[in-house]
Amino acid sequence: xxxxxxxxxxxxxxxxxxxxxxxxxxxxxxxxTAPSYRARDQLSSCSAYSDNDGRRAPMEVSSLAxxxxxxxxxxxxxxxxxxxxxxxxxxxxxxxxxxxxxxADYQTYLHRKNPDSLFSLAYSWAFLCNNHSTAxxxxxxxxxxxxxxxxxxxxxxxxxxKPQSEDEQSNQVSxxxxxxxxxxxxxxxxxxxxxxxxxxxAGQLSTAEKELxxxxxxDGGDDENAPAGIHxxxxxxxxxxxxxxxxxxxxxxxxxxxxxxxxxxxxxxxLSSLFDSAPTSSYQDVCQVVMEELGSLPSELFGSFSEEPxxxxxxxxxxxxxxxxxxxxxxxxIQHKGLRETxxxxxxxxxxxxxxxxxxxxxxTFRWISDELTPQLPKELDFKNEGRNGEAxxxxxxxxxxxxxxxxxxxxxxxxxxxxxxxxxxxRATDVVSxxxxxxxxxxxxxxxxxxxxxxxxxxxxxxxxPHEANVxxxxxxxxxxxxxxxxxxxxxYKSLDGDFQEAYARLWQxxxxxxxxxxxxxxxxxxxxEMYTLLAGMLTSxxxxxxxxxxxxxxxxxxxxxxxxxxxxxxxxxxxxKEIIAMLDIVPRQMLLIFKMNDCLRHVDMALxxxxxxxxxxxxxxxxxxxxSDKKRSNGRLLDLIRSWFSYLRVLVRINSYELYTRLSLTQ
Numbered sequence: 116x117x118x119x120x121x122x123x124x125x126x127x128x129x130x131x132x133x134x135x136x137x138x139x140x141x142x143x144x145x146x147x148t149a150p151s152y153r154a155r156d157q158l159s160s161c162s163a164y165s166d167n168d169g170r171r172a173p174m175e176v177s178s179l180a181x182x183x184x185x186x187x188x189x190x191x192x193x194x195x196x197x198x199x200x201x202x203x204x205x206x207x208x209x210x211x212x213x214x215x216x217x218x219a220d221y222q223t224y225l226h227r228k229n230p231d232s233l234f235s236l237a238y239s240w241a242f243l244c245n246n247h248s249t250a251x252x253x254x255x256x257x258x259x260x261x262x263x264x265x266x267x268x269x270x271x272x273x274x275x276x277k278p279q280s281e282d283e284q285s286n287q288v289s290x291x292x293x294x295x296x297x298x299x300x301x302x303x304x305x306x307x308x309x310x311x312x313x314x315x316x317a318g319q320l321s322t323a324e325k326e327l328x329x330x331x332x333x334d335g336g337d338d339e340n341a342p343a344g345i346h347x348x349x350x351x352x353x354x355x356x357x358x359x360x361x362x363x364x365x366x367x368x369x370x371x372x373x374x375x376x377x378x379x380x381x382x383x384x385x386l387s388s389l390f391d392s393a394p395t396s397s398y399q400d401v402c403q404v405v406m407e408e409l410g411s412l413p414s415e416l417f418g419s420f421s422e423e424p425x426x427x428x429x430x431x432x433x434x435x436x437x438x439x440x441x442x443x444x445x446x447x448x449i450q451h452k453g454l455r456e457t458x459x460x461x462x463x464x465x466x467x468x469x470x471x472x473x474x475x476x477x478x479x480t481f482r483w484i485s486d487e488l489t490p491q492l493p494k495e496l497d498f499k500n501e502g503r504n505g506e507a508x509x510x511x512x513x514x515x516x517x518x519x520x521x522x523x524x525x526x527x528x529x530x531x532x533x534x535x536x537x538x539x540x541x542x543r544a545t546d547v548v549s550x551x552x553x554x555x556x557x558x559x560x561x562x563x564x565x566x567x568x569x570x571x572x573x574x575x576x577x578x579x580x581x582p583h584e585a586n587v588x589x590x591x592x593x594x595x596x597x598x599x600x601x602x603x604x605x606x607x608x609y610k611s612l613d614g615d616f617q618e619a620y621a622r623l624w625q626x627x628x629x630x631x632x633x634x635x636x637x638x639x640x641x642x643x644x645x646e647m648y649t650l651l652a653g654m655l656t657s658x659x660x661x662x663x664x665x666x667x668x669x670x671x672x673x674x675x676x677x678x679x680x681x682x683x684x685x686x687x688x689x690x691x692x693x694k695e696i697i698a699m700l701d702i703v704p705r706q707m708l709l710i711f712k713m714n715d716c717l718r719h720v721d722m723a724l725x726x727x728x729x730x731x732x733x734x735x736x737x738x739x740x741x742x743x744x745s746d747k748k749r750s751n752g753r754l755l756d757l758i759r760s761w762f763s764y765l766r767v768l769v770r771i772n773s774y775e776l777y778t779r780l781s782l783t784q
Contacts, residue, residue: 353382357386364429419436428605458492498607522539581713623655625738629767643703672729
């Protein structure tokens with residue numbers, strides 16, 4: 116939801132800010148009045164009617180007393196649906212309130228930034244009248260510099276992506292540049308100069324942002340009227356909303372914490388706490404869930420059971436225990452009480468918001484949100500399904516030879532809402548302090564993580580789609596000193612990719628790696644994307660498409676880096692293409708939605724590690740192998756086709772191996 120709603124708000128669009136509040140309000144109204152919701156249908160069945168073989172008939176008055184238990188049971192069933200509906204409505208109202216406050220806050224800030232507005236004049240007068248310190252003055256100066264550099268970067272990017280004729284080199288900015296036709300031009304001398312200007316501005320912007328962040332950290336960030344202060348304040352509001360509403364909202368907040376390239380740093384830092392401190396259930400609620408699911412109290416089932424949770428997430432919390440039979444340490448994942456019932460109302464509320472938004476706002480397509488959440492959440496709430504997913508993942512990873520462990524499930528103590536596993540030690544893969552302390556190379560960590568998930572995508576097609584930092588654990592390999600071993604947990608959200616999608620996706624990645632623009636274009640067409648193929652490639656790699664063009668000329672596999680301004684350049688593109696990105700999400704196959712989510716999570720982990728590995732190359736190796744296997748099957752034993760496929764695969768493999776060898780030699784020098 117917040118990609119389409121909150122992101123435009125924090126990008127200083129007053130229209131989008133008001134749209135967010137209106138959409139949320141309309142969604143709440145729909146939730147309250149929609150006749151199609153099951154609770155209303157169930158309420159009608161609470162009258163004095165009996166159900167025989169699906170046919171309803173009025174009950175005899177004389178038998179009414181005998182049916183009172185049935186009426187009570189029906190009433191209890193109706194209440195079990197009505198209460199979650201009302202609770203979902205309350206959560207929707209909180210969403211409306213929070214969105215409205217955030218929109219008003221950013222609008223006030225925009226008025227203050229306008230030098231001719233009364234807000235700006237009043238703020239300037241207050242600033243001059245108060246005795247501000249040198250740090251305050253420097254903070255205000257840096258904020259003005261950042262605003263100026265952001266505008267300059269936007270203009271520079273517009274100039275850079277603007278097509279030009281050979282005889283014309285215009286420095287004017289077009290209001291409607293054809294930014295998607297990047298593949299139709301080459302990097303001429305003028306374009307290279309424009310790129311250098313863009314990178315220089317991005318570097319200056321990155322330096323200014325780092326200095327401001329450092330100043331706010333030292334000074335405590337007390338100026339709530341500063342851009343960073345406003346982002347921080349609204350991020351806390353969003354965090355409070357997620358924690359108060361819980362469940363699905365926490366899950367959405369955790370996903371937002373991975374969107375480094377779309378959200379300000381204040382949002383990333385604030386919402387990241389949801390990975391560590393999601394709302395917890397009381398020990399009494401935990402005991403009740405275990406009793407309902409397994410028939411006994413935790414103290415009766417296990418040798419010992421920790422009353423305090425080891426960790427809490429959006430859907431469940433984890434307690435440790437000791438197995439009576441083996442004495443091994445166990446991890447018990449227990450679903451939050453009532454979540455299974457209330458999640459239906461939350462999903463309905465979100466779907467209602469999506470439907471209203473689609474009708475009210477042109478240029479924004481929100482339907483992908485419900486397409487992603489609605490079918491997946493019930494699966495995540497089924498812990499037996501999660502256990503089966505984990506076993507399937509473990510079986511596949513064993514065939515790859517990669518050093519990745521999946522905790523073993525104890526089925527005798529597992530049910531729909533309780534999952535019991537053997538406890539596996541590990542720290543988060545983003546914990547660089549622990550990585551360095553263990554003497555593990557960050558490069559090895561990044562390559563292992565990328566290899567595991569690419570092996571799933573291009574191998575058996577059964578993909579873990581929620582690899583955020585709390586689900587990807589790390590430890591030193593028990594028998595390989597200094598080498599990493601991955602511990603992959605939380606297997607509730609998986610996606611099975613069909614063969615046609617896998618092949619098209621593999622050909623797309625192979626084309627991106629070797630910078631084969633015609634192959635990229637044809638692969639995107641197989642995925643239903645035509646004119647916006649450059650945008651899809653950029654979304655998958657989180658890199659501007661001009662890098663592909665440049666590599667197509669240099670024949671290099673090395674993605675060019677913009678140095679300290681790398682993140683600033685990518686964020687600039689992400690903000691500029693926000694409408695196109697949202698439109699793209701409604702075009703691509705539904706399988707791609709969870710792939711995007713997975714990429715967001717993995718990119719966040721990779722950036723935390725310092726991006727020590729070229730993930731394009733890692734993905735290219737697995738994608739090329741998949742393409743080769745597909746071509747072999749398509750050849751039907753024809754020797755000439757088989758040889759052609761083998762040489763094509765060998766050519767890519769030689770380039771990848773040569774690049775990796777060159778990189779290793781460069782690191783040793």
